[in-house]
Amino acid sequence: MLPLRRIKKLFRVLAHRLTWPTMFLLVLAQTMTVYLLFIFAGESALTRHPMDFIYYNMVVVSTVGFGDFSPTSEMGKAIVAFVQIPSGLIVFASFIGKTTQLFINLARKNMNGTSNFYHYNNHILLLGWDTSSTEQIVQLILGDKKRQKRQILLCVTEQINNPFPDNDEVSFVRLRSFSDNEELNRIALSNAERIIIDGKSDDETLSIALCISTYTNSDANISAHFFDKTKADLLKVHCPQIECSIDSSAQMMVRSMQDPGSSQVTKHLLSTLTGATLYCVQTPELKKPIQFELLFSRFKSNHAMMVIAFSHFKNGDAMILNPSPQTLINSGDFLHYIANERILVDEINWNDFS
Structure with a gap:
């Protein structure tokens, strides 16, 4: 029982200390050593096609053992018994341990927040x-x-x-x-x-x-x-x-007192989870300014969206709510509208307003 524990401990140490380049070098060394020994032993059926040998070697070291390839000479059988299986099992077990440790480390990083996200973009x-x-x-x-x-x-x-x-x-x-x-x-x-x-x-x-x-x-x-x-x-x-x-809890309480149901309207306008809600879209480059009256009617009939305000600034400064019908909407303006789902800028036929 004691030797088995020592072997397990050895595999854990190998998995922890081996770098991935070293791990791949060990795999390559084991494969090439066994391949050259089989050539020396005259096992042409196993070495004639490199892909066949790689397949056979993986079947042996992983202990699957399909049996469709096997050595025929006495020396070939000895190579399998004393070189391929012992070395292959050590390398294969180390590779499995290294891979398992990788996934464990990734899971731990995800849980404790130590991962690096420098590659993220537009998040x-x-x-x-x-x-x-x-x-x-x-x-x-x-x-x-x-x-x-x-x-x-x-x-x-x-x-x-x-x-x-x-x-x-x-x-x-x-x-x-x-x-x-x-x-x-x-x-x-x-x-x-x-x-x-x-x-x-x-x-x-x-x-x-x-x-x-x-x-x-x-x-x-x-x-x-x-x-x-x-x-x-x-x-x-x-x-x-x-x-x-x-x-705005104080304002909302007063508004609900003066106009019953106001809190429910506000709740729905701000929530993306149920029903119509408030969205924003920026106008693209327009051929000419669009009158708000025309824009409002076309948006409502074509996209079931109701424009309620616009601003020249992304952060909403100088917001104009319920603009007059003659107000002109220009390129780059930010339109705030109510709809059942977000309407993307390329889903709108802006040429329809020309």
Whole structure:
């Protein structure tokens, strides 16, 4: 029993210490050694075609043993018994152990957030962790089924494990700090297309936003949530490109009191999980400006979408709600509309407005 334990321990040590290049060199060495010995033994049936020998060698060392190829000479049988099987089993067991260790390490990295995501591009970054809101944020993002490039990367500094281990669309990374440039490179911050900043407090949200603002892509959509309007105003002074949302529970309570059902309308407009909701599309290069009245009627009849506002700016500054019929919509304007699902810009026949 003791020798068996030592052998198992030896295999674990080999799997842990061997590098992949060394592992492949061992496989190659074992294969070439046995191949040359069979040539010396005159086993032409096994060595005539290299692919046949590779197949035969793998069948033997993996202990499958189909029996369709086998040595015929006494020397060939001795090579199998004393060289091919012992060396092959050691190399094969080490390879299996190395592969198993690789998958174990990948699973551990996924759970503890130590993986490197520098290769990510056009992804969604969710910065910060809050037990009461982060899970709902992820559900709402994934609820938009027509959202393109929906890979989410959840980034936290807390000592937690991956809260979404079974969701392939959500990756997890644990950072030392949001101000560490090396860590920001690890999450491919400069390549992110959309960023949500949702700290456990307004101070944390403000701190994260200020730390990352210098390194983000100028075209990235960045939003930060605050409870205190003064913190949001402070961020807008330093980072005007970031869209700040402010808790509106007080306004919602008053609106529901004055106009019953308002809270349900707002709930549906903001949720991608059920029914019609609020979306945004940017107009492409237009041949000439379009009157809002024409745009509204064509969108409603052709796409069942209702335009309710537009802005010249991505972050919604100078938003115009319920524009007058004669208002002109220009190239690059951001149209905010209500629809049962997202309508992509290339799904609209813009020449129809000419």
